[in-house]
Amino acid sequence: MASQGHTLRIDAFSSITRILDAARRVFATGDGAGTLDRIAREAGVGIATLYRHFPNRQTLARAVYERIFTEEIQPILAQISDGDAPRPVLLDVAERLSDIAQRERGLVSSIGNLTEATTELLQRSTEAITPIVQRAQQAGTIRPDIDADDIPHLLAMVAAALGVLDADRTTRRRYLSLLLDALNPAQATPLPTRQPRRPAKRGPTRT
């Protein structure tokens, strides 16, 4: 991993970067069954180097996820201004998180617990989230008994579940809307309508 006990030597930094790039490509290809050996080869490093920086597959996957998060989600949180209404911002974040989960199937299957990983990443942005929650509460658009620390959990929970559900956009909107209504029961809005259904399965029986 890249917890800098001190500064990284530039060769190590370069290895890590190339491994992450290769891992992102390989995880995105196929169903996520790509071997670590292949990632090392595509990165142009030895397998030992890969393991030196990322002790196991899950750690590597989470590091890739962190990168994607930093690119796609952080900027949204960073650019919140005082004028923004909280509801669209939260909805945007949740929607993009579920986009990522839906798009990066292979990656997600190597991450392990997606909800947990997402929660941790969102918690680093507490400074960005806290003020918008507070403003919304003063404006009465988020119930007062919600704590800013709840938001990462709630967003991660919904986004992870929706991402893996491979739900269409309408269904996702539906559940996101429900979440936001939960945050603000006083101003609940009608839910988008539902889609069809799927079949059921079998259990072990004898007769």
Added chain:
Amino acid sequence: MASQGHTLRIDAFSSITRILDAARRVFATGDGAGTLDRIAREAGVGIATLYRHFPNRQTLARAVYERIFTEEIQPILAQISDGDAPRPVLLDVAERLSDIAQRERGLVSSIGNLTEATTELLQRSTEAITPIVQRAQQAGTIRPDIDADDIPHLLAMVAAALGVLDADRTTRRRYLSLLLDALNPAQATPLPTRQPRRPAKRGPTRT
């Protein structure tokens, strides 16, 4: 697995049962790293027999989960009478599901996507869930734009997230309460108060 194309021979049925029992014990022991080899040994069957019935670890884990679900959750759903208020029933189900997830760590880590697995199991009980939702909607305690088919997704999502969160009972109550408020914004109740926080983590940087 045990999709009966026809009837199971009793020796096969016995093997499956013993494998499931052993798997449950082994998954419950330690962190869930127990080998399939050990499960086969404890079940008193050959490893080939295990693989014959359960093509991989995840399938086996889900079969064990299905059993636990059948024992602990199905009865609750089956015993719903017309007099029961929906809120406590849904809360009870969600709470017990998250109990299971919290208790069966090792099992859960082999299941893969817990939300998905739980949703599928709950969907088999649609017949039990539909009427209580309808009654509640007539009574005005569940918003009319919720569909009974939403309930499995919502319960599974919350229960899976809470189970893995290793949250204390208060925190879990808090989020469950929030879910129920989402179902019925008109009668939202105050949330239980929050607990402390945890630290943050490091990202890969160079300097």
Added chain:
DNA sequence: CCGCAGACGATAGTTCGCTATCACCTTGGA
């Protein structure tokens, strides 16, 4: 009660995640 479909255990083999070792090369501070 007989025959056979089909379930069984043993065993061998492949792949992949992960650990360990080691001689060699690069970086960056002194």
Added chain:
DNA sequence: TCCAAGGTGATAGCGAACTATCGTCTGCGG
């Protein structure tokens, strides 16, 4: 400029998930 701290690739090895094969045994329908 030098040199040691530490990063690097190659390689060997282990354990576990899974696949495949095969000769044997047994439940059960006829």
